[in-house]
Amino acid sequence: MKKILLSAFLYAGTLVAQPLDPAKLLQPPTDSWPTYNGDYTGRRYSPLTQINQSNVGTLNLAWTRRFTAGGGRGGGGGVQIKATPLEVNGILYFAAPDNAWAVDARSGRELWHYTWVTTGGLHIGNRGFGMYGDWLYFETPDCYLVSLDAKTGKMRWNHQIADVKQEYFCGPAPMVLKNHIITGVGGDSLDVPGYLEARDPETGALQWRWNTTPRPGEPGSETWPSRASMEHGGGMTWHSGTYDPELNLYYFGTGNPNPVYAPQSRSGDNLYTCSIVALNPDTGKLVWYYQVSPHDSHDFDNVETPVLIDGEFKGQARKMLAQAARNGYFVLLDRTNGKNLLTAPFVEGLNWSKGLDADGRPIPNPDKEAKPDGTLVSPTEGGAANWFAPSFSPLTGLFYTHASESYGLDWRTDISKTPEGYGGRNQTIWMQNLLEAIDYKTGKVVWTHRYPTQGGNRSGLLSTAGGLLFGGDPTSSVFAMDPANGKMLWHAGLQSSVSNGPITFALDGRQYMVVGAGDSLYAFTLPGH
Amino acid sequence: MFRLLQNGVSVVAVLWALPLSAQLISRPVPSAGAVERGKKEFVIQCAGCHGSDARGEDNGPDLVRSVTVLDDEQGSLIGPVLRKGFPNDGMPPFDLSDAQVQDLAAFLRERTQAAINRNAYPLQNLLTGNAKDGEAFFNGAGRCNSCHSVTGDLAGIASRFQPAQLQTRFLYPRGGRGGPNGAQAKPITATVTTRTGPAISGTLEFIDDFTVGLRDADGYYRSFSRDVVKVDVQDPLAAHVQLLKQYTDKNMHDVLAYLVTLK
Numbered sequence: 001m002k003k004i005l006l007s008a009f010l011y012a013g014t015l016v017a018q019p020l021d022p023a024k025l026l027q028p029p030t031d032s033w034p035t036y037n038g039d040y041t042g043r044r045y046s047p048l049t050q051i052n053q054s055n056v057g058t059l060n061l062a063w064t065r066r067f068t069a070g071g072g073r074g075g076g077g078g079v080q081i082k083a084t085p086l087e088v089n090g091i092l093y094f095a096a097p098d099n100a101w102a103v104d105a106r107s108g109r110e111l112w113h114y115t116w117v118t119t120g121g122l123h124i125g126n127r128g129f130g131m132y133g134d135w136l137y138f139e140t141p142d143c144y145l146v147s148l149d150a151k152t153g154k155m156r157w158n159h160q161i162a163d164v165k166q167e168y169f170c171g172p173a174p175m176v177l178k179n180h181i182i183t184g185v186g187g188d189s190l191d192v193p194g195y196l197e198a199r200d201p202e203t204g205a206l207q208w209r210w211n212t213t214p215r216p217g218e219p220g221s222e223t224w225p226s227r228a229s230m231e232h233g234g235g236m237t238w239h240s241g242t243y244d245p246e247l248n249l250y251y252f253g254t255g256n257p258n259p260v261y262a263p264q265s266r267s268g269d270n271l272y273t274c275s276i277v278a279l280n281p282d283t284g285k286l287v288w289y290y291q292v293s294p295h296d297s298h299d300f301d302n303v304e305t306p307v308l309i310d311g312e313f314k315g316q317a318r319k320m321l322a323q324a325a326r327n328g329y330f331v332l333l334d335r336t337n338g339k340n341l342l343t344a345p346f347v348e349g350l351n352w353s354k355g356l357d358a359d360g361r362p363i364p365n366p367d368k369e370a371k372p373d374g375t376l377v378s379p380t381e382g383g384a385a386n387w388f389a390p391s392f393s394p395l396t397g398l399f400y401t402h403a404s405e406s407y408g409l410d411w412r413t414d415i416s417k418t419p420e421g422y423g424g425r426n427q428t429i430w431m432q433n434l435l436e437a438i439d440y441k442t443g444k445v446v447w448t449h450r451y452p453t454q455g456g457n458r459s460g461l462l463s464t465a466g467g468l469l470f471g472g473d474p475t476s477s478v479f480a481m482d483p484a485n486g487k488m489l490w491h492a493g494l495q496s497s498v499s500n501g502p503i504t505f506a507l508d509g510r511q512y513m514v515v516g517a518g519d520s521l522y523a524f525t526l527p528g529h
Numbered sequence: 530m531f532r533l534l535q536n537g538v539s540v541v542a543v544l545w546a547l548p549l550s551a552q553l554i555s556r557p558v559p560s561a562g563a564v565e566r567g568k569k570e571f572v573i574q575c576a577g578c579h580g581s582d583a584r585g586e587d588n589g590p591d592l593v594r595s596v597t598v599l600d601d602e603q604g605s606l607i608g609p610v611l612r613k614g615f616p617n618d619g620m621p622p623f624d625l626s627d628a629q630v631q632d633l634a635a636f637l638r639e640r641t642q643a644a645i646n647r648n649a650y651p652l653q654n655l656l657t658g659n660a661k662d663g664e665a666f667f668n669g670a671g672r673c674n675s676c677h678s679v680t681g682d683l684a685g686i687a688s689r690f691q692p693a694q695l696q697t698r699f700l701y702p703r704g705g706r707g708g709p710n711g712a713q714a715k716p717i718t719a720t721v722t723t724r725t726g727p728a729i730s731g732t733l734e735f736i737d738d739f740t741v742g743l744r745d746a747d748g749y750y751r752s753f754s755r756d757v758v759k760v761d762v763q764d765p766l767a768a769h770v771q772l773l774k775q776y777t778d779k780n781m782h783d784v785l786a787y788l789v790t791l792k
Contacts, residue, residue, distance in 0.1 A: 120555045120556060121555055122552055122553070122555060123552070124552070163596075163599075164555075165556070165599045165600050166596060166599050167599070167645060189553065189644070189645040189647070190593075190594055190599070190641065190644060190645055191594055232594060349773075367778070371778075372652075372653040372654060372655075372657075373653075373654060373655045373656070373657040373658075373782055374655060374696060374778075374781070374782075375778050376700070376773070376776055376778055376781055378773075407700070407701075409696065409697065409700070411652050411653075411655075413650040413651065413652060413653060414650075415653075416584075418584065418585070418591070420584065420591075420593055420594060420644045421644040421645060421647060422647035422650070424647075424650070425647055425648070425650055425652070427697055429697060429700045429701045429773065430700075430701045430703075430769075430770055430773055451737070451738065452736045452737060452738060452762070453736060453737055454703075473737055473738060474737075475737040477737060477738070477739060488738060488739075491738070491739055
């Protein structure tokens with residue numbers, strides 16, 4: 001008891017940010033969670049075992065803390081924590097639109113709170129920080145990249161990364177790869193072109209820009225009918241990717257082409273929208289691509305995390321990449337070259353596609369494009385999966401994702417030769433939320449948990465070497481399941497539904513699991529540790 | 530999405546990262562008067578090349594997605610362009626007052642916001658189906674008549690709902706995200722069997738993996754931990770979900786065409 005009191009006193013007086021050791025970025029997450037997905041693989045798998053199947057039933061709340069937006073808005077009327085916090089040397093760093101915080105990971109005590117005065121933009125969400133040494137980076141809804149000093153929360157500099165007046169808005173967690181800060185942009189409303197940029201960690205100076213859609217004469221331009229269609233072709237870059245340091249390739253998914261529901265002015269595959277792409281982070285040059293939704297007309301942004309799997313496939317050790325795509329297909333690629341290893345649907349009812357081509361690419365069904373009188377499409381706009389973090393456990397060999405079976409109506413409202421914006425509308429008719437475990441070697445769904453409540457679920461997932469799969473349900477519980485079979489092992493009721501991906505880390509010999517729900521963070525530990 | 534709360538009130542909670550209509554427009558909406566004046570000016574001075582909707586024609590580019598128009602603030606960028614023109618590209622300079630420039634800027638802002646605000650895009654003709662085929666589906670393959678009657682519960686339904694509402698409602702009356710209000714839909718019921726007492730049935734008001742709550746015949750709210758009871762949920766609208774997997778788009782359009790005859 002005495003020791004605990006002394007420790008608490010010391011923390012209160014002296015807890016100061018320590019720089020992030022770059023070596024941590026290359027290791028599985030144990031005492032830190034230094035990137036959006038914990039490490040570069042996107043697996044959201046922790047080797048920690050203190051919390052495990054034998055004791056998870058006693059997992060208990062260590063602290064909870066509610067956060068209030070200041071200055072601008074927190075998104076959607078109040079703070080919605082969609083960010084995955086970073087945990088570095090005992091401090092959690094996370095953000096919401098126009099707001100960022102550092103809190104003591106042991107107590108939830110706020111160390112600093114930074115607010116950004118907004119000039120506009122859609123305040124849908126912010127997914128958090130990237131960190132380089134003592135410096136933090138996050139994006140604002142009005143598309144500035146802001147760098148903060150982790151010790152004080154003071155702004156070092158900001159750079160505009162997109163023009164909010166053109167209807168861009170921004171919020172992905174920047175990726176830190178060597179000396180590159182990778183930033184992406186969003187914005188579907190007015191057919192602006194998507195791009196990804198790298199900036200210097202010290203100054204924020206632009207290092208390179210990669211355009212999702214080609215310019216006339218460039219490779220890929222043959223998949224668009226005109227200059228205007230490429231320049232207004234969309235392909236947003238609104239989610240963090242993954243990185244293989246050995247291959248020096250950055251992998252990420254690109255958004256849908258524009259105009260969204262009215263594709264008549266953009267015949268062709270519309271590269272490199274709705275694709276998984278591999279870039280050299282030092283040059284920004286495209287090394288390979290694989291298009292998961294050719295010529296999309298259903299808003300199936302293909303930004304879902306491309307998870308890196310090292311393992312065996314058909315008897316051969318391989319470097320692979322797996323994605324549960326918004327369009328309802330699970331794809332497994334050889335990540336050295338982008339070659340397809342398998343494609344399989346992971347939900348029932350998909351009707352937007354006619355099947356697969358020789359390269360495993362789904363073939364869109366033109367009969368299911370939006371029409372003025374409506375087409376009944378499965379899945380609906382939100383997709384069979386979305387940005388909510390999946391997880392891969394090397395112990396089970398299973399890929400876990402929240403998923404939805406759904407139907408929606410797609411109406412085309414703009415039948416002109418030159419449609420603009422969305423050019424159509426969607427309404428979800430029905431949706432069933434699921435948690436699925438997919439065998440990466442076969443693409444088969446090994447088990448499915450069907451939530452009894454109808455509703456969306458934006459909770460991410462986390463698997464651990466303790467034989468646990470953490471996530472949130474569509475109502476307001478955080479839970480732990482047996483990742484082998486989906487059996488519920490533990491749950492706790494929160495004030496609202498889980499809104500980010502759970503993380504775990506060890507601190508002072510205790511393993512913590514921290515999750516965000518609405519405007520609050522909750523930290524759980526085992527009693528007696 | 531519909532989320533059932535323990536107090537029995539159905540609320541529409543947006544759980545998805547999708548903007549609401551109000552959030553789509555993030556810049557000030559110009560006054561209707563300025564838009565109207567600007568529109569008149571535009572039709573006279575500009576529409577000949579740029580089209581009456583400002584989306585461009587062969588002789589003049591699209592202005593709705595023009596970076597100059599988007600970055601403009603009340604004529605700050607448009608004004609100099611208008612007064613200077615692009616004589617080499619066939620656009621003469623225009624002699625306009627500041628007020629006229631601001632009105633034109635207001636009209637163009639209205640045009641861009643109309644393109645941005647997809648939730649307000651007007652739907653076009655939804656009634657393309659064949660009512661006779663719809664009637665045949667209703668009484669045949671769809672088996673709609675096993676629960677519904679066009680002279681009973683559906684009598685006059687086309688007088689109560691517009692076609693767009695009817696289309697989404699007949700597909701699934703409880704509605705999805707942002708869908709039609711399900712308050713009038715038939716409630717889901719549940720029967721809970723405890724280890725000791727008799728089975729309890731009622732209207733399902735809450736369910737997740739851990740708890741089930743129902744309102745019994747006497748109006749009492751009863752809540753149970755699911756690890757000690759057996760729960761049997763009955764959704765009277767389950768057939769609608771099954772039909773979603775069965776409809777062709779023609780079936781859907783035919784049924785709508787039939788339903789709109791039920792005035």
